[in-house]
Structures are given as C-alpha cells and as structure tokens.
Amino acid sequence: MKIPFSPEQASTIAGSIDAIYLYIVAVTIFFTALIYGLVAVFAVQYRRKSPDEVPGAIHGHNGLEITWTVIPLIISMTMFIWGTVVFFHYARPPKDAQEIFVVGKQWMWKIQHPSGKREINELHVPINKPVRLKMTSEDVLHSFYIPAFRVKMDVIPGRYSSLWFEATRLGSYHLFCTEYCGTQHSGMIGKVHVLSQEDYQKWLETGSAANTPVPVSGQELFKTLNCATCHNSGSGALGPNLNGIYGKPVQLADGSTVTADDKYIRRSILKPADQVVAGYAALMPSYQGQVNEEQIMQLIEYIKGLKETSAPAPASATEV
Amino acid sequence: MNSSGKKTNYLNASHTLSSWFLTVDHKRIAILYLITISIFFFIGGLFAALIRLELLTPAGDLFKSDEYNKLFTLHGIVMIFFFLIPSVPAVLGNFLIPIMIGAKDLAFPRINLLSWYIYVIGATLATLAIMVGGVDTGWTFYTPYSTVYSNGAVALTIVGAFITGFSSILTGLNFLVTIHKMRAPGMTWFRLPLFVWAHYATSLIMVLATPVLASALFLLFLERVFHIGIFNPALGGDPVLFQHLFWFYSHPAVYIMILPSMGVMSELFAAFSRKRIFGYEFVACSSLAIAILGFFVWGHHMFVSGQSMYAGMVFSVLSFLVAIPSAVKAFNWSATLYKGSISYETPMLYAFGFIGLFTIGGLTGLFLSTMAVDVHVHDTYFVVAHFHYIMVGGVLMGYLGGLHYWWPKITGRLYPEAWAKLSALLVFVGFNLTFFPQFLLGYMGMPRRYHMYPEEFQVLNVCSSLGASVLGIGYFLPLVYFLWSLKFGKESPANPWGAKGLEWEIQSPPTTHNFDEIPVVTEEAYAYAKEDGKHHG
Numbered sequence: 001m002k003i004p005f006s007p008e009q010a011s012t013i014a015g016s017i018d019a020i021y022l023y024i025v026a027v028t029i030f031f032t033a034l035i036y037g038l039v040a041v042f043a044v045q046y047r048r049k050s051p052d053e054v055p056g057a058i059h060g061h062n063g064l065e066i067t068w069t070v071i072p073l074i075i076s077m078t079m080f081i082w083g084t085v086v087f088f089h090y091a092r093p094p095k096d097a098q099e100i101f102v103v104g105k106q107w108m109w110k111i112q113h114p115s116g117k118r119e120i121n122e123l124h125v126p127i128n129k130p131v132r133l134k135m136t137s138e139d140v141l142h143s144f145y146i147p148a149f150r151v152k153m154d155v156i157p158g159r160y161s162s163l164w165f166e167a168t169r170l171g172s173y174h175l176f177c178t179e180y181c182g183t184q185h186s187g188m189i190g191k192v193h194v195l196s197q198e199d200y201q202k203w204l205e206t207g208s209a210a211n212t213p214v215p216v217s218g219q220e221l222f223k224t225l226n227c228a229t230c231h232n233s234g235s236g237a238l239g240p241n242l243n244g245i246y247g248k249p250v251q252l253a254d255g256s257t258v259t260a261d262d263k264y265i266r267r268s269i270l271k272p273a274d275q276v277v278a279g280y281a282a283l284m285p286s287y288q289g290q291v292n293e294e295q296i297m298q299l300i301e302y303i304k305g306l307k308e309t310s311a312p313a314p315a316s317a318t319e320v
Numbered sequence: 321m322n323s324s325g326k327k328t329n330y331l332n333a334s335h336t337l338s339s340w341f342l343t344v345d346h347k348r349i350a351i352l353y354l355i356t357i358s359i360f361f362f363i364g365g366l367f368a369a370l371i372r373l374e375l376l377t378p379a380g381d382l383f384k385s386d387e388y389n390k391l392f393t394l395h396g397i398v399m400i401f402f403f404l405i406p407s408v409p410a411v412l413g414n415f416l417i418p419i420m421i422g423a424k425d426l427a428f429p430r431i432n433l434l435s436w437y438i439y440v441i442g443a444t445l446a447t448l449a450i451m452v453g454g455v456d457t458g459w460t461f462y463t464p465y466s467t468v469y470s471n472g473a474v475a476l477t478i479v480g481a482f483i484t485g486f487s488s489i490l491t492g493l494n495f496l497v498t499i500h501k502m503r504a505p506g507m508t509w510f511r512l513p514l515f516v517w518a519h520y521a522t523s524l525i526m527v528l529a530t531p532v533l534a535s536a537l538f539l540l541f542l543e544r545v546f547h548i549g550i551f552n553p554a555l556g557g558d559p560v561l562f563q564h565l566f567w568f569y570s571h572p573a574v575y576i577m578i579l580p581s582m583g584v585m586s587e588l589f590a591a592f593s594r595k596r597i598f599g600y601e602f603v604a605c606s607s608l609a610i611a612i613l614g615f616f617v618w619g620h621h622m623f624v625s626g627q628s629m630y631a632g633m634v635f636s637v638l639s640f641l642v643a644i645p646s647a648v649k650a651f652n653w654s655a656t657l658y659k660g661s662i663s664y665e666t667p668m669l670y671a672f673g674f675i676g677l678f679t680i681g682g683l684t685g686l687f688l689s690t691m692a693v694d695v696h697v698h699d700t701y702f703v704v705a706h707f708h709y710i711m712v713g714g715v716l717m718g719y720l721g722g723l724h725y726w727w728p729k730i731t732g733r734l735y736p737e738a739w740a741k742l743s744a745l746l747v748f749v750g751f752n753l754t755f756f757p758q759f760l761l762g763y764m765g766m767p768r769r770y771h772m773y774p775e776e777f778q779v780l781n782v783c784s785s786l787g788a789s790v791l792g793i794g795y796f797l798p799l800v801y802f803l804w805s806l807k808f809g810k811e812s813p814a815n816p817w818g819a820k821g822l823e824w825e826i827q828s829p830p831t832t833h834n835f836d837e838i839p840v841v842t843e844e845a846y847a848y849a850k851e852d853g854k855h856h857g
C-alpha cells in the first residue's frame with residue numbers, strides 16, 4: 001500500500017514505519033479536530049453579547065485535568081512502545097547480513113562490495129537479502145539516507161556506524177546525504193539500485209578481473225605495510241599473534257580488558273600506544289596518515305578472517 | 321483621568337539620547353530591546369525570503385551553494401539567538417513583570433541595562449561576522465565541520481553567540497530575583513498572572529542551560545582557533561560530544577522561546593473571555609514541569625547519531641512525557657472559553673492562531689519522539705516544518721498577540737484594528753501555506769539544508785515559497801501600522817480592553833515608577849466575576 005506524499009515502500013521495514021506514521025497521523029488529526037472544534041464552538045457560542053457582560057468564574061475541574069493528562073499519556077505510550085520495538089529491530093542487524101563498505105567524504109559516497117567491486121554515489125544491492133552497510137567518514141559528519149527504505153544513519157569520522165535493510169522491490173531509489181557537510185551537501189546524492197539476486201551476482205562479476213576481494217586487499221596491505229614483520233605468529237615475533245583475535249577479549253598492559261572489535265583494531269593501527277597489549281612492548285608504529293579509511297576497513301576484514309588455525313601470516317619481503 | 325490630566329509618563333519624562341541609552345527604567349529598556357530585535361527580525365526574514373526564492377526551482381540557479389549555505393545559517397542564527405530567545409522575555413517580560421507584580425522596577429535595574437548592552441555587543445559581533453564573509457555551519461555548529469573544515473567567520477560568530485548568552489543569563493537571574501523578592505503585599509505565588517509563572521520557568525532554564533551552551537561554544541572556539549583536540553577525531557576528539565553539549569542547551573532553548581509565549585496566551589485567553597484561566601494551578605505548574613523535563617530530552621536529536629539504542633529509548637519516553645504538560649495547557653485554554661464572554665479583537669485572533677499552529681506543532685513532535693519514525697524524517701523538511709510551527713507559529717503568534725494587547729499600554733496609542741485583523745489573518749494563512757507543505761516534503765524524503773533538490777519536490781516547494789510571500793506581508797503590516805499609530809493612533813485609556821491585572825490599573829503609558837504607591841493585592845489573578853461560580857472542581 002502506498003500512502004500519498006510518501007516514497008515507495010521498498011524495504012522490509014518501510015511498511016512498519018509507515019504503519020506507525022499513519023497511526024500518529026490519525027491521532028494528530030483527532031486531537032487537532034478536537035481542539036479546533038472546541039475553540040470554534042465555544043468562540044461562537046459564547047461570543048460577547050453586550051460590552052459589560054461578565055461571565056461567572058469557573059475555577060477548574062480536577063476530573064477533567066486528570067482525564068486530559070492520562071488519556072494523552074496512554075496514547076503517547078502506545079506510540080513510544082510501538083516505535084521502540086520497530087527501532088530495536090532496525091538497530092540490530094541480522095547475523096547473516098551481507099556487509100558492504102561505505103566511506104563518506106566531501107562530497108561523495110565511496111562504496112566497496114566484499115568481492116572488491118567499487119562504485120561511487122551508487123549502491124547496487126540484491127533483493128530479499130539483508131545487507132549491512134559498515135560506514136565511516138574521511139572528513140566531516142555525513143548521514144546516509146535512503147527514503148524508500150526509511151533508513152538513515154550518521155556517518156562519523158573516526159567511528160564505524162552501521163545501517164541495515166532488506167530491499168523488497170526492484171528499482172532505483174534516491175540516496176541522500178542528510179547531515180550538512182559543506183558546500184556540495186545537496187550534491188552528495190546518488191542512487192540505490194535493487195537488483196534480483198542473479199543480476200546482482202552478474203553485476204558483481206562484470207569487470208571482476210580488476211576486483212580484488214576486500215580481505216585479499218587487506219592481506220596485501222598487511223604485507224606491503226610490513227605488519228607481518230612483527231605479527232607473524234612465529235615464536236620470537238615482536239607483536240602478538242593476530243590469528244583468531246577478532247571478537248575475543250584482549251588483556252591490556254594497564255590491566256583492563258577490551259574486545260578486539262572493529263573500533264579496537266582501527267585504534268591499534270592508528271594509535272597503537274593508546275592500548276598496549278599485556279606482555280608486549282609499545283613498539284608498533286602509528287599508521288596514521290599512511291592508510292586511508294578504505295584501507296583500514298580492508299585490514300580489519302583481513303584480520304577478521306584470520307582463524308586460530310590459519311597458517312602463519314606470510315612474512316614480508318623486507319623481514320630482517 | 322482624561323488625557324490632558326495624565327501625569328508625565330516614562331516616554332516623555334525626558335527626551336535626551338542619554339536618557340535612553342543610560343536608562344535603568346525597565347520599560348525603556350524594553351523599548352530598546354523592541355527596536356533592536358525588530359531589526360534582527362527583519363534581517364532574519366530577509367534571509368528567509370532569499371532562501372524561499374532560491375528554492376522555487378530545483379536547480380541552484382540564484383545563489384552559489386556556498387552562498388545558500390550561508391543564508392540558511394545566518395537565518396537560523398539571527399532568528400534564534402538574536403530574535404526568538406530575547407523576543408517575549410526581553411520586550412514584554414521586561415516591560416510587564418515588575419508592573420504585574422506591583423513593583424517599581426526589576427530587582428537589578430542596572431544589570432538589566434547591562435543585559436541589553438551585552439546583547440548589542442554580541443549581536444554586533446555576529447553582524448560583523450556576516451559582513452566579513454558570513455558563516456556556513458548551520459546554526460547548530462556541528463563539529464568537526466565547524467572547527468576544521470568551514471571557511472566562514474566561525475570564531476567571530478561563536479564569540480557573538482557566546483556573549484549574547486550572558487545577556488540571557490543576566491535577564492533570567494534578574495527575573496528570578498524580582499519574582500521572588502519584589503512582589504507587592506498580598507501578591508502570593510498563586511495570585512501571580514500566568515505570564516509571570518511562565519517567565520519564572522523560562523528564567524530557570526536561561527540560568528541553568530545557557531552556561532552549558534557557553535562552555536560548548538568556548539570549547540569549539542579553542543579547537544577552531546588553537547587546534548586543541550576536543551571534538552575533532554583527527555586530534556583525538558569526539559565529534560558527537562559536541563552534539564550532546566549543544567542540544568543540552570538547545571532543546572531547553574526551545575522552551576526558553578515557547579514558554580513566555582504560552583504565558584502571553586494565558587493572559588489573552590483570560591482577557592478576551594473575561595474569565596479566570598481554567599485550571600490556573602495546572603497551567604502554572606505545567607510551565608515548571610516543561611522546564612524541568614525539558615532538560616532531559618536532548619538525545620532525541622541524536623537517534624541516528626550512533627548513540628546507544630537504550631539511551632535513545634530513555635530520551636524517547638521522556639520526549640513523550642514533556643509533551644503532556646503542553647497538551648494540558650492547550651486543553652485548559654480551550655476550556656477557559658467555555659461559558660466565557662468572548663470578543664474577537666486582534667490579540668484574541670492571534671491567540672486563536674497560536675492554538676491552531678501550536679497544536680499542529682506539538683502533535684507533530686510525536687512523530688519525532690517515536691524513534692522508528694524519526695529514523696526516516698530526521699534531518700528532513702519534516703523537522704523544519706515541525707520546529708517552525710513551534711518557533712514561528714507558536715512563539716511569534718504569542719509575541720505579536722502580546723504586542724498588540726499591550727501596545728496601548730506601552731505607547732499610549734491604539735493601533736488600527738481593521739488592519740491588525742487583516743495582518744493576523746494573513747499571518748495564519750501564509751504560515752500554513754508556507755510550512756504545511758514542508759511536512760509532506762519531509763515525509764517524501766527531502767533533506768533539509770539542500771540548495772538543489774530533485775524535481776519531484778518542486779510543486780510543494782513552490783507552494784511553500786508562495787505562502788512565504790503572504791506571510792511576509794502579514795509580518796510587514798504590523799511594522800507599518802504600529803509606527804503609524806505612534807503619531808496618528810487614538811490615545812488609549814488606561815484599560816482599553818476592560819481587562820484585569822495591575823498593568824491595566826495604571827495609566828497608559830505608565831509613569832516612570834509605575835505606581836505612586838505600592839498596591840496591595842487582595843484578589844487572585846483574573847478575578848473578573850464578583851464571586852466564584854458554583855463550578856469549583
């Protein structure tokens with residue numbers, strides 16, 4: 001069902017958001033009509049009939065006060081609960097969601113699919129499959145908004161935010177930046193194309209020779225940046241073994257424990273001295289300025305894929 | 321007393337420039353504010369007109385993007401910091417609070433004058449910033465754009481806004497002390513006009529919230545000028561922290577703007593129905609409830625900023641709660657009309673207009689408090705429409721209604737009623753034409769702060785721009801006939817409306833000291849009827 005003055009409903013969540021919207025619209029119309037009606041009827045009925053007319057005083061009515069406190073309260077709590085339930089669903093991406101990487105920068109969206117395929121200001125997604133965007137910004141705040149999907153999430157420098165959806169209708173839809181980001185803010189727009197799963201696969205494969213899968217790019221970076229010099233899971237390695245660390249707790253030198261998630265790994269690469277692993281010297285150099293946001297995402301994907309049992313990371317050519 | 325028998329009033333007491341610029345009379349200071357904020361209102365309005373002109377077409381053909389971005393930024397900054405926040409309190413509050421409570425002046429008359437000077441200095445700096453190139457950060461100054469990437473005169477603007485904040489703090493303090501300490505004998509708390517209650521609640525927010533804005537702006541200044549990493553992630557800062565600090569002030573600031581107008585509404589509904597406000601205590605206490613709850617809802621501006629969903633949940637439920645006291649007020653005002661004696665002079669038309677627009681403004685807040693819906697409409701034109709209904713529909717209707725109601729008291733002249741009614745009508749119609757389409761645009765997905773937009777949004781944007789021209793005429797008319805009335809308006813008697821309240825018991829315009837003798841109050845506010853009806857609840 002398409003409601004007037006609304007974008008198409010092209011995701012699983014769009015319908016539920018529109019339903020809440022219609023409910024609040026109904027409540028709004030009801031109370032607007034009630035207040036307008038009361039004011040209009042009273043204003044006409046009790047208009048001043050003679051200049052010196054003085055009506056009797058009415059102090060108030062506690063019963064009425066309670067009524068018009070409690071009824072709006074109950075109605076608004078139904079909105080709260082419904083809105084929160086749907087929001088929690090929206091805020092928790094399904095485990096099997098396919099990841100796509102998004103980097104916002106003034107004034108474009110750079111997008112990379114796990115297979116390595118890149119696009120700018122366009123996003124191709126398969127229909128009927130949950131997709132999770134992992135997003136960050138190279139400069140200022142942006143916000144990734146697809147009205148037809150009813151989803152929006154701020155894109156923040158120095159952090160990863162995520163947004164998920166499951167497209168339900170083939171077609172092309174608007175993609176907008178909704179956080180003011182400078183001169184070309186209104187030009188930071190694009191299109192989201194929902195393809196059938198087969199077409200999406202085909203699309204991914206076009207020009208695939210040039211595409212390196214994201215974790216493989218990560219592995220290459222790991223070599224060229226000499227990470228492997230220290231992180232080679234050999235016995236005398238200077239740095240900790242990274243195999244299987246993703247998602248696991250890490251004991252730090254200051255006694256605290258952190259989970260090795262995206263944020264932690266990102267920080268380990270850019271500001272290693274901030275969180276030193278227990279038992280190791282703070283030898284790791286900072287890679288700030290040497291890797292961009294996309295490369296950091298690739299490195300993280302590579303480290304994420306290192307299983308406990310993985311073969312030791314290949315030592316780099318410049319090993320001493 | 322006939323006009324020739326009137327005593328020297330505060331306006332003709334002396335005519336020198338210094339008697340104005342060094343005055344400590346709260347009424348003259350109110351006039352100083354009236355003149356300065358009116359200037360800023362029309363500057364802000366000019367920016368709005370240019371914005372609406374640009375948005376007539378989807379392409380960015382009238383201005384360059386950078387210019388457009390400066391226009392909406394300046395429109396926001398000028399209207400919020402230099403017009404809306406001071407509007408009702410600094411003009412009507414300043415003029416009326418001492419009179420309404422039976423005092424000769426505010427508690428600290430010199431500080432009151434100082435507030436005005438601080439305001440002028442802040443506003444001048446911001447105007448300078450406009451002249452040396454303007455600012456393009458949006459009135460929200462979000463980091464790290466504002467601290468690192470913007471090329472505008474950000475630092476100067478921030479200093480201007482920072483300084484203006486102190487004007488607000490001092491005014492708030494002055495009102496609080498005045499209301500506590502200077503009430504005439506017999507003027508108990510529950511005999512205060514609701515206008516005074518509303519300003520009491522507003523002053524609490526001004527005093528408690530403004531320092532947080534000041535510190536946020538100060539930190540922003542440090543980062544922008546001295547590159548100290550506070551908000552910029554590249555320097556180890558947290559960009560989202562700024563949003564928390566900013567909204568911790570700026571959400572309550574919405575109530576700084578709207579509560580005083582609500583106070584005006586109570587006065588208007590009582591005067592033009594000749595009745596006590598229905599549920600006086602509930603209306604009085606709802607102002608306090610709004611002021612207090614208003615401090616705990618700032619996170620509703622950040623549902624999609626990556627804040628934890630549980631935090632979002634708490635901010636959402638509190639946002640619904642803060643809506644209830646506003647609803648209570650609207651119901652009580654409507655009920656005041658019941659069995660009243662209602663007349664339709666211009667101030668009452670503005671009061672009806674207020675109810676009409678505030679109801680829609682308030683109810684559309686429910687969409688934004690509902691997290692799931694906010695995900696879709698956040699940072700779209702839906703939000704723009706919502707806050708204009710509150711801040712322009714609500715605040716400005718209250719301000720203009722109040723200005724018409726007390727104009728005879730302030731100036732001693734009557735304004736031309738027919739023209740005034742026309743302006744009230746134009747404002748109401750023009751307002752709805754301008755901003756209602758923006759709700760639709762927002763739900764359709766048009767983001768705010770867009771210089772160019774896809775073609776499917778054009779029709780509604782054209783409606784909006786047409787409405788804005790009607791609205792512009794509606795706002796311009798009062799400027800003309802108010803000025804006209806100063807010379808040609810009929811002289812006003814002490815109480816042209818037959819209204820209750822101490823301000824109507826003294827001559828128009830009042831003498832410099834308001835009262836020859838401090839009055840003794842023996843009855844509640846709005847005691848129109850000789851005795852109570854039998855309807856006591």
Ligand SMILES: [Cu+2]
Binds near residue numbers: 142143184185188
């Ligand atoms: Cu943007």
Ligand SMILES: [Cu+2]
Binds near residue numbers: 570574617618620621
């Ligand atoms: Cu708010």
